[in-house]
Amino acid sequence: MIILFGIIFIFGAIIGSFLNVCIYRIPREESIVYPPSSCTTCKNVIKGYDLVPIISYLFLKGKCRYCGEKVSIRYPIIEFTTGILFVITFIKFGISLDFAKYIVLISLLVVVSMIDLDTTDVYFSTTLTGIISSAIFLGIYLYMDIPIGSYIYGGVIGGGLLSLIILITKGGMGWGDAEICLVCGLFLGLKLTIIMLFLSFIIGSVIGLLLILSGKKSKKDYIPFGPFIAIAAIVTIFVGERIWVLYTSLIF
Ligand SMILES: [Zn+2]
Structure with missing residues (x-):
């Protein structure tokens, strides 16, 4: 081992x-x-x-x-x-299809978040790579008779919610963040996408607040949100199901 x-x-x-x-x-x-x-x-x-x-x-x-x-x-x-x-x-x-799928997503997230930190930009070539690779996995799912509806909804909700926030707040977050959430949604499926969004807002606000309180950033500074989404998505891959169980047991 x-x-x-x-x-x-x-x-x-x-x-x-x-x-x-x-x-x-x-x-x-x-x-x-x-x-x-x-x-x-x-x-x-x-x-x-x-x-x-x-x-x-x-x-x-x-x-x-x-x-x-x-x-x-x-x-x-x-x-x-x-x-x-x-x-x-x-x-x-x-060694499973999930392993293959998630190491692809993790690799994409490492690249996207580091480029976002460097340049505060998300490049369309990386988003496109994400969409194409998720499409390949969804194709394999279809071939294996695994329903893919949840993944499509995940992408729509992930990209859609961020787009809505961008339109309402006019800034704060960029279209690149919506692109990252779209790709993560396609990989994670609806349930885990909701967990990921939830976690990314928590991580984003906590770290954002710490950066402002410690004087490293002011309220007016742009703080790239991409890395928070990436951290949230990676945490979700590993413990998202557990968080979901905990969360639903608190509500119902
Ligand atoms: Zn040299």
Whole structure:
């Protein structure tokens, strides 16, 4: 079992390394497959043996092999986090269709939320990738005779509620946030989408309040909401069903 966890972690860390490339290149409108990664300072192409997730960073002590420029600690952190999230997904779902579906969603969320933090923008190419990949899973469900209505409603409610909020409040949240919720809804289905929306507002208000109280942000500053949706969606994947049971037992 430990060996299997190790394999899943390494797989996740390798995907995380690819997600780093996406996070860096998508806002610059560069191809995510070509050319190979190079140092952003000295432009030297990074050799394969220096691209081993996490290990290379530690081995090179966080510096470029050629020019010694510092490499952001964010790269190994994202590789590590993706690895851990893949392992938790595996513990929860085993090797299953849900595992495949949720590691795709988690990967998308890592990319979208980090780009949102960097640029306060959500790029349509990432939204489109989300819609297409959810459509593939819904196609598999149809083929397996699993009803997909809940997922369509999830997308409609997720994207729709955010759109409504944007129209009413005129700002505060951006259309990118509605796009993220649409994609999450398509992956999560109606019930879990409601939990996710609920959690994202709680997480958003708590962290927003803390940022304002600690003086890091003022009321007028724009705080990207995408990362909160991403955190809420990931929490929902793992404990959404439990929250739902708890919630409904309190009401009924
Ligand atoms: Zn360099």
